[in-house]
Amino acid sequence: MEDRMLFIGMPLLVANIALAIWGIGYRHLHAAGAYLPAILFALLGVAFIVIFGLYLKEEQDEFQRDLWVQALLWGIGATLTVITLWGSLVEFELAKGLKLIFVFPLFMLITCIARLVLKLRYR
Amino acid sequence: MSGRVGSPAKYRFEDRFLFIIVPLFVLDGILGIWGFHYHHLHPAGALAVFCATAQSSPIIAFIFIIGLYLAEEKDEFQKSVLVQSMLWAIGATLAVSTFWGSMEKYSQAPHMDIAWVQFLFCAVMIVAIGANRWRYR
Numbered sequence: 001m002e003d004r005m006l007f008i009g010m011p012l013l014v015a016n017i018a019l020a021i022w023g024i025g026y027r028h029l030h031a032a033g034a035y036l037p038a039i040l041f042a043l044l045g046v047a048f049i050v051i052f053g054l055y056l057k058e059e060q061d062e063f064q065r066d067l068w069v070q071a072l073l074w075g076i077g078a079t080l081t082v083i084t085l086w087g088s089l090v091e092f093e094l095a096k097g098l099k100l101i102f103v104f105p106l107f108m109l110i111t112c113i114a115r116l117v118l119k120l121r122y123r
Numbered sequence: 124m125s126g127r128v129g130s131p132a133k134y135r136f137e138d139r140f141l142f143i144i145v146p147l148f149v150l151d152g153i154l155g156i157w158g159f160h161y162h163h164l165h166p167a168g169a170l171a172v173f174c175a176t177a178q179s180s181p182i183i184a185f186i187f188i189i190g191l192y193l194a195e196e197k198d199e200f201q202k203s204v205l206v207q208s209m210l211w212a213i214g215a216t217l218a219v220s221t222f223w224g225s226m227e228k229y230s231q232a233p234h235m236d237i238a239w240v241q242f243l244f245c246a247v248m249i250v251a252i253g254a255n256r257w258r259y260r
Contacts, residue, residue, distance in 0.1 A: 080240075
């Protein structure tokens with residue numbers, strides 16, 4: 001997983017940062033050109049998902065895999081709960097609309113917290 | 124007559140679905156029909172919070188019930204099929220939401236409401252459960 005992150009994830013991250021610094025990603029491009037930063041940004045997330053999926057498939061240590069799976073399940077449950085509640089609050093004008101792009105970071109944050117808690121639990 | 128004995132966790136899941144989720148959906152439907160959800164009564168303050176909570180409660184309860192089922196299920200194979208399906212679903216949902224979110228940000232793609240994330244997750248999970256069952260048939 002580390003090799004894949006280093007040779008696939010990191011170059012994509014660098015390309016994303018370079019695009020952001022140069023300002024290409026901030027609506028300076030029009031028409032077909034605007035799809036490039038969008039695709040590049042999404043590619044980073046998709047690459048991370050695929051790399052992590054491959055890690056889960058290849059991990060031989062059942063305990064480590066189980067810890068990650070448990071953390072991911074907590075992440076799924078909590079993310080969907082937050083989104084559902086937030087969506088209802090938005091409908092009744094009690095909160096501002098949450099952008100779709102924040103779903104992944106929210107999921108990652110909850111999963112990382114769950115992983116940490118599980119690690120402490122089984123230390 | 125079928126000689127198969129079902130899993131107790133599955134029975135409990137079905138009971139919880141019947142006695143918790145269904146009444147919550149009925150309550151949701153009643154609120155919707157009476158116009159609370161459709162702003163006919165312009166709910167505000169505590170009433171709006173109550174309506175928002177009531178609207179989201181069946182789905183949140185369903186998430187908790189699935190979690191309880193996973194914790195109680197003794198059949199490792201059934202649990203593994205469900206967990207695999209959920210992981211496929213979250214992978215696909217995050218991929219689609221990240222892609223669409225970045226399209227919204229950079230290419231002025233039409234705004235997709237956050238509520239669609241749950242439906243997308245459920246749709247992919249159902250397809251993944253079907254695919255996994257077919258794979259291990």
